[in-house]
Amino acid sequence: MATTxxxxxxxxxxxxxxxxxxxxxxxxxxxxxxxxxxxxxxxLPLYAILSKSFQDADGNLIGLANYVKFFSTPALxxxxxxxxxxxxxxxxxxxxxAFIYAYGLTRSCMPMKSLFKGIALVPILMPSLLPAISxxxxxxxxxxxxxWMPFELYGPAGIIMGEVFYVFPHALTIMLIAMAMSDARLYxxxxxxxxxxxxxxxxxxxxxMRYGLVSAFFVTFTLVITDFxxxxxxxxxxxxxxxxxxxxxxxxxDFEIGAVVSMVLxxxxxxxxxxxxxxxxxxxxxxxARAVPYTPSPSRGFxxxxxxxxxxxxxxxxxxxxFAAFASIATFWPYNLxxxxxxxxxxxxxxxxxDSYFNSIELAAWTALIGxxxxxxxxxxVEKSKGFSTGRNAMQFLCMIPMAVPxxxxxxxxxxxxxxxxNPLGFIYHTMPILVICTVTHFYxxxxxxxxxxxxxxxxxxxxxxxxxxxxxxxxxxxxxxPVCIPAILDISMYLFVNxxxxxxxxxxxxxxxxxxxxxxxxxxxxxxxxAPAAAMGMMIVLTSAGxxxxxxxxxxxxxxxxxxxxKR
Numbered sequence: 001m002a003t004t005x006x007x008x009x010x011x012x013x014x015x016x017x018x019x020x021x022x023x024x025x026x027x028x029x030x031x032x033x034x035x036x037x038x039x040x041x042x043x044l045p046l047y048a049i050l051s052k053s054f055q056d057a058d059g060n061l062i063g064l065a066n067y068v069k070f071f072s073t074p075a076l077x078x079x080x081x082x083x084x085x086x087x088x089x090x091x092x093x094x095x096x097x098a099f100i101y102a103y104g105l106t107r108s109c110m111p112m113k114s115l116f117k118g119i120a121l122v123p124i125l126m127p128s129l130l131p132a133i134s135x136x137x138x139x140x141x142x143x144x145x146x147x148w149m150p151f152e153l154y155g156p157a158g159i160i161m162g163e164v165f166y167v168f169p170h171a172l173t174i175m176l177i178a179m180a181m182s183d184a185r186l187y188x189x190x191x192x193x194x195x196x197x198x199x200x201x202x203x204x205x206x207x208x209m210r211y212g213l214v215s216a217f218f219v220t221f222t223l224v225i226t227d228f229x230x231x232x233x234x235x236x237x238x239x240x241x242x243x244x245x246x247x248x249x250x251x252x253x254d255f256e257i258g259a260v261v262s263m264v265l266x267x268x269x270x271x272x273x274x275x276x277x278x279x280x281x282x283x284x285x286x287x288x289a290r291a292v293p294y295t296p297s298p299s300r301g302f303x304x305x306x307x308x309x310x311x312x313x314x315x316x317x318x319x320x321x322x323f324a325a326f327a328s329i330a331t332f333w334p335y336n337l338x339x340x341x342x343x344x345x346x347x348x349x350x351x352x353x354x355d356s357y358f359n360s361i362e363l364a365a366w367t368a369l370i371g372x373x374x375x376x377x378x379x380x381x382v383e384k385s386k387g388f389s390t391g392r393n394a395m396q397f398l399c400m401i402p403m404a405v406p407x408x409x410x411x412x413x414x415x416x417x418x419x420x421x422x423n424p425l426g427f428i429y430h431t432m433p434i435l436v437i438c439t440v441t442h443f444y445x446x447x448x449x450x451x452x453x454x455x456x457x458x459x460x461x462x463x464x465x466x467x468x469x470x471x472x473x474x475x476x477x478x479x480x481x482x483p484v485c486i487p488a489i490l491d492i493s494m495y496l497f498v499n500x501x502x503x504x505x506x507x508x509x510x511x512x513x514x515x516x517x518x519x520x521x522x523x524x525x526x527x528x529x530x531x532a533p534a535a536a537m538g539m540m541i542v543l544t545s546a547g548x549x550x551x552x553x554x555x556x557x558x559x560x561x562x563x564x565x566x567x568k569r
Contacts, residue, residue: 104306128229154236178212226406352521379451407505454488
């Protein structure tokens with residue numbers, strides 16, 4: 001038994017361990033319940049798909065035979081090289097465009113900054129299939145702009161164009177955050193020392209956002225190499241890892257090789273994730289309490305140049321969206337462009353009907369509601385509970401795992417785990433609950449980090465005062481924590497809703513005829529040759545996501561006026 005020592009080193013008596021209260025036990029049990037959810041929704045399915053990659057069709061252990069077969073098949077092995085090729089090229093292009101765009105928004109005095117920022121975020125509202133379909137209408141065999149295309153659309157050129165459009169807003173968001181954290185005193189010192197604008201750019205601006213650039217690269221790298229929608233539509237015969245998973249499972253019913261491809265796809269995603277974590281851990285504070293926010297000075301030539309570049313990018317984004325919208329209401333592209341709504345009669349199309357659209361809304365609503373409750377409660381217990389450090393650290397690790405797992409890998413892992421004989425949870429396979437669980441898990445990490453960031457801004461004295469007054473933790477949580485963090489809670493729910501509407505890869509293996517989703521219907525319609533109806537369904541997803549985002553904006557303003565008045569004091 002541990003003892004307490006006096007100043008002279010003599011034992012005074014047994015040490016008194018702090019007593020674990022009933023409330024602490026309740027908090028620990030809730031934390032363990034959420035940890036158990038993550039174990040069943042991410043850890044065990046990943047173990048199931050890993051095991052499957054070492055088995056044959058009958059479930060017998062065959063070691064590395066499947067991996068040998070994969071790497072000895074030229075067409076499959078080439079997919080690795082193809083994936084890295086389009087990923088690196090796409091990431092490089094995106095970083096350059098996003099950097100200049102963000103530089104214009106933060107370092108110039110050009111007009112209409114808010115409008116350009118809003119337009120840049122439009123691709124987030126679209127499933128990755130939709131910009132690829134739009135490219136077909138622009139540069140395909142019957143495209144209106146096909147004469148402008150110097151390369152064959154169906155192949156690496158089309159994939160790179162679609163991926164650049166798809167991941168641009170993600171890279172831009174990171175760039176904007178990195179550039180916003182700038183100290184004007186550094187620029188004043190550079191000017192005082194006689195440094196020109198070019199030298200200041202290379203000695204102040206770039207070093208100050210190097211971590212943002214690296215983080216943006218790893219994020220875009222992961223998004224591109226794991227994306228399924230763009231290469232599925234415009235990839236043609238140019239195979240990549242993401243489409244190989246789909247072809248092996250859906251086309252050839254070869255689940256074992258599908259598991260192997262999934263493991264191969266998982267490796268670069270995991271490496272990129274941990275590399276990003278390492279880079280972020282080395283980042284140091286660049287803005288101190290004495291920092292002066294940077295305010296750009298007007299420069300007509302520079303401002304007009306930035307305005308022209310941002311306007312060009314915005315026009316491209318709106319053009320891609322506009323082609324998809326126009327194709328959805330054109331009678332017969334490109335021969336009869338008269339207005340019609342026949343493509344929106346989804347019940348007459350192959351691949352999905354209006355039921356799939358309403359299923360997506362149901363999935364998004366349940367994902368936003370249940371996911372927000374689970375994520376925020378888990379983040380609160382990790383950040384604000386006392387003691388039980390082992391459990392909290394384990395929970396934090398579990399929360400980080402989903403970000404490193406591609407959606408296709410997660411969806412295939414669910415097949416092997418939940419559809420396994422003897423699994424007591426097998427009854428939820430092919431139902432709406434498994435789609436909700438998969439979607440919440442797929443987007444868990446970003447939501448968790450958002451909640452943790454908001455909770456870190458709250459002074460620990462709130463919990464300390466409540467404990468001293470013997471106020472139950474759940475009352476403090478309900479009356480103090482939630483009202484203070486309501487903006488972050490709304491952001492989490494919005495993030496989960498939009499991603500649930502647009503996701504394809506995570507759910508493409510899990511739906512049934514009764515639970516078909518709008519994003520999957522876009523895929524099935526395109527496969528069936530109903531490209532215009534596919535564009536129409538994609539536009540319904542965009543309109544729904546945009547409408548909900550607008551509603552979220554209005555609700556946020558109203559709720560903030562009633563709950564965030566303390567921030568203005």
